[in-house]
Amino acid sequence: MADPAALPRRILKEAQRLRLEPIPGIAVEVSETNLRHFLCVVDGPEGTAYEGGKFKLELFLPAEYPMAPPEVFFRTKIYHPNTDKLGRICLDVLKDKWSPALQIRTILLSVQALMSAPNPDDPLRENVAEHWKTDERGALAVAREWTQKYAM
Amino acid sequence: MTKKSGTAPHLRLPSFDAFASSLDAMTVEALGDDAYYASWFDDSDDAENDDDYVTNADDADDADDGFPDLGLREGLPSETCSASRNSVYVVYEPGDDIKGRRELINRACGVLGTSERDSEALLHFHAWNLEDAVTSWFENERKAREACGLSDPDAQTSEGGMATTTCNICFDDFEPSELVTAGCSHAFCTGCWAGYIASKIGEGLSVVDTRCPMTKCPIKVGEAMMRRFLNEDDAKKFDVYLGRSFVESNVKIQPCTGIDCERSIVFENLPTNPVAVNCTCGKVFCFSCGGDTHHPIPCKVASEWTKKITLDGANSEWMLVNTKPCPKCQRPILKNGGCMHMQCSQCHTSFCWLCSSPWDAGPYACSKRCNQYKRTESNSNENRKKRARESLERYVFYYERYRAHENSGKKALEDVDKFKSSALGFLIELQRTSETQVGFVMKALKQVSSSRQILKWTYAYAYFELADDVRKKNFFEHVQGEMERALELISRMIELDIKAFLPPDPDTEDDEKVALEKAMAYRYPPEEQDKLEKAFEQYKTLLIDRTAVLRKSCDTLCIELENGLLGMSTPIKGSQQDA
Numbered sequence: 001m002a003d004p005a006a007l008p009r010r011i012l013k014e015a016q017r018l019r020l021e022p023i024p025g026i027a028v029e030v031s032e033t034n035l036r037h038f039l040c041v042v043d044g045p046e047g048t049a050y051e052g053g054k055f056k057l058e059l060f061l062p063a064e065y066p067m068a069p070p071e072v073f074f075r076t077k078i079y080h081p082n083t084d085k086l087g088r089i090c091l092d093v094l095k096d097k098w099s100p101a102l103q104i105r106t107i108l109l110s111v112q113a114l115m116s117a118p119n120p121d122d123p124l125r126e127n128v129a130e131h132w133k134t135d136e137r138g139a140l141a142v143a144r145e146w147t148q149k150y151a152m
Numbered sequence: 153m154t155k156k157s158g159t160a161p162h163l164r165l166p167s168f169d170a171f172a173s174s175l176d177a178m179t180v181e182a183l184g185d186d187a188y189y190a191s192w193f194d195d196s197d198d199a200e201n202d203d204d205y206v207t208n209a210d211d212a213d214d215a216d217d218g219f220p221d222l223g224l225r226e227g228l229p230s231e232t233c234s235a236s237r238n239s240v241y242v243v244y245e246p247g248d249d250i251k252g253r254r255e256l257i258n259r260a261c262g263v264l265g266t267s268e269r270d271s272e273a274l275l276h277f278h279a280w281n282l283e284d285a286v287t288s289w290f291e292n293e294r295k296a297r298e299a300c301g302l303s304d305p306d307a308q309t310s311e312g313g314m315a316t317t318t319c320n321i322c323f324d325d326f327e328p329s330e331l332v333t334a335g336c337s338h339a340f341c342t343g344c345w346a347g348y349i350a351s352k353i354g355e356g357l358s359v360v361d362t363r364c365p366m367t368k369c370p371i372k373v374g375e376a377m378m379r380r381f382l383n384e385d386d387a388k389k390f391d392v393y394l395g396r397s398f399v400e401s402n403v404k405i406q407p408c409t410g411i412d413c414e415r416s417i418v419f420e421n422l423p424t425n426p427v428a429v430n431c432t433c434g435k436v437f438c439f440s441c442g443g444d445t446h447h448p449i450p451c452k453v454a455s456e457w458t459k460k461i462t463l464d465g466a467n468s469e470w471m472l473v474n475t476k477p478c479p480k481c482q483r484p485i486l487k488n489g490g491c492m493h494m495q496c497s498q499c500h501t502s503f504c505w506l507c508s509s510p511w512d513a514g515p516y517a518c519s520k521r522c523n524q525y526k527r528t529e530s531n532s533n534e535n536r537k538k539r540a541r542e543s544l545e546r547y548v549f550y551y552e553r554y555r556a557h558e559n560s561g562k563k564a565l566e567d568v569d570k571f572k573s574s575a576l577g578f579l580i581e582l583q584r585t586s587e588t589q590v591g592f593v594m595k596a597l598k599q600v601s602s603s604r605q606i607l608k609w610t611y612a613y614a615y616f617e618l619a620d621d622v623r624k625k626n627f628f629e630h631v632q633g634e635m636e637r638a639l640e641l642i643s644r645m646i647e648l649d650i651k652a653f654l655p656p657d658p659d660t661e662d663d664e665k666v667a668l669e670k671a672m673a674y675r676y677p678p679e680e681q682d683k684l685e686k687a688f689e690q691y692k693t694l695l696i697d698r699t700a701v702l703r704k705s706c707d708t709l710c711i712e713l714e715n716g717l718l719g720m721s722t723p724i725k726g727s728q729q730d731a
Contacts, residue, residue, distance in 0.1 A: 008322065009322065009323070009324065010321070010322045010323050010324075013323045014323075064351065066321055067347050067348060067350075067351035068351065093367075097367075099365050099366060099367040099368075100321045100344065100347075100348055100351075100365045101320045101321060101338070101365050101366045101367050102367055106367075
């Protein structure tokens with residue numbers, strides 16, 4: 001299955017559509033060496049601490065895709081309670097809420113939505129979530145600082 | 153003697169009605185009452201009664217109880233008592249769970265007039281409780297459908313005019329006839345369905361609750377649809393998951409707790425009291441808590457007791473009362489001789505047992521003059537110790553009896569096997585009779601073993617539940633005492649008296665083989681044969697009657713415990729006999 005020659009038509013179609021109808025605020029580029037590997041840049045949503053930042057993400061489609069969810073990682077440092085140091089993302093549609101009817105497009109939009117609405121009650125990084133809960137203003141300031149420092 | 157007819161059916165018919173009607177009679181009638189006892193003597197055709205018991209269980213098997221015909225069990229047969237008597241259960245062999253599940257789905261279809269798919273989703277949602285499923289359906293069908301992931305039948309018309317011809321998963325285009333939905337409007341091609349369902353099988357037990365692949369679509373994929381897309385291997389796995397989910401969510405079913413046993417115990421009607429169940433694998437366990445059987449006392453009391461006797465809680469209490477720490481190394485020391493001069497065996501410190509101060513006054517007396525009473529806090533210490541000692545004595549009292557019955561019960565169980573393997577054969581030979589004619593001894597042995605099991609737990613009950621209520625305690629001890637007496641009478645008969653009819657005990661010098669040969673060659677002396685056969689008849693009548701008495705007193709004790717000893721407010725006729 002991992003043989004690129006056997007790449008399902010669905011993946012080809014998705015890549016094609018992403019090229020023809022790009023997602024506003026999200027750039028997606030297929031890796032030259034592996035057609036299952038996508039390099040994405042998500043604009044920090046307006047009106048959030050991430051505004052103005054360009055966040056790199058890596059997206060990989062496993063052999064079982066679309067029956068199994070894509071693997072998505074932040075490759076830009078981000079101060080967010082639902083991500084961790086390694087860039088892993090805690091997002092339900094990437095885990096148990098995955099449905100084969102979802103796509104790369106919808107997943108990236110979900111990640112962007114997660115940036116707009118951090119959920120400190122279901123954290124991946126305890127200390128960041130704690131910061132969010134006890135001092136949201138302070139946490140947002142750090143997030144803004146990190147955006148300037150790493151995403152601009 | 154007329155009274156007899158009122159109670160005897162209870163022995164013959166293990167049915168609930170007969171059992172219930174005998175309840176009243178039993179609480180009023182005294183156990184151990186002479187007249188009552190005599191009535192059992194007259195009822196000497198009891199051996200046949202016991203055979204009836206077996207037939208009866210077989211009859212019940214044929215009854216249309218809605219269960220697959222899997223060999224019905226009537227609680228623990230004759231040797232156990234009340235709680236299990238009125239509860240009927242079956243043992244599911246591996247694979248029967250699927251049959252039972254199907255059975256229940258069919259029943260729901262019959263009651264509700266729904267399709268199999270609807271019934272299955274509804275029952276799954278209601279943890280396989282048919283009553284709940286039916287209630288929710290008739291209360292509000294639309295709501296019930298929504299809750300369990302069934303589509304609204306009125307909205308289903310959209311399927312005909314399916315807008316899309318593209319599969320939502322592989323994005324390929326298809327003829328509408330090639331696309332399939334789970335009953336909602338989301339269409340997928342058969343290839344993607346197969347892939348989706350295969351991936352769900354890989355997720356394990358949750359496959360039984362597979363929903364439409366579309367994001368957030370709540371519609372459940374029916375069993376028939378699942379099977380349509382499963383390959384042979386996955387279909388087998390699916391069956392296992394369906395069965396397991398059925399057993400795990402259904403409160404009327406418990407998986408057997410025996411090692412490596414994959415059977416389950418299934419009740420048609422959930423028993424109200426904790427009930428011991430006996431799996432085909434031989435494991436006996438409490439249906440309610442899954443622990444070892446503790447009939448007739450509640451699960452909570454049994455688990456508290458087990459914790460108490462296994463935990464070092466009681467141990468440390470014993471240490472507290474019986475030992476003192478060495479003043480130097482603090483190791484606990486038990487005084488095993490008369491002299492007050494103690495020497496720690498570990499650090500060799502010498503000290504006075506009474507006041508724990510160093511022993512330095514020579515061999516005769518403590519230098520601290522600890523015989524002189526001084527008013528200090530050590531006085532209250534003594535009080536505390538006294539209380540601890542009393543509580544410990546109480547515990548030891550109950551514990552000893554618990555253990556004694558446990559051990560005797562185990563031995564009785566071994567005796568059953570031993571009897572079956574050797575003595576039974578000798579008896580048939582020597583008494584020139586058949587196996588059915590000596591089966592009563594087995595019944596007595598089994599009754600003894602199960603009675604000991606029950607008695608054992610009643611001591612745990614008494615320890616926890618009867619500390620404060622003297623009236624209850626006295627009543628309980630009366631009922632318990634009656635049972636113990638009945639039990640010991642039988643124990644004597646089956647352990648000692650029976651020896652008169654068996655080959656003599658082997659010489660201690662003989663090895664096993666020689667002993668067995670001698671025993672097999674043994675015959676009664678010809679002039680004794682008639683006499684011994686007659687004596688055996690008498691022995692049989694007496695033992696059968698006593699077994700019946702034990703069974704009845706065992707039942708009484710169980711019923712009383714289950715009802716919180718309410719029987720004590722009923723006058724006891726035979727109590728004067730104790731005086």
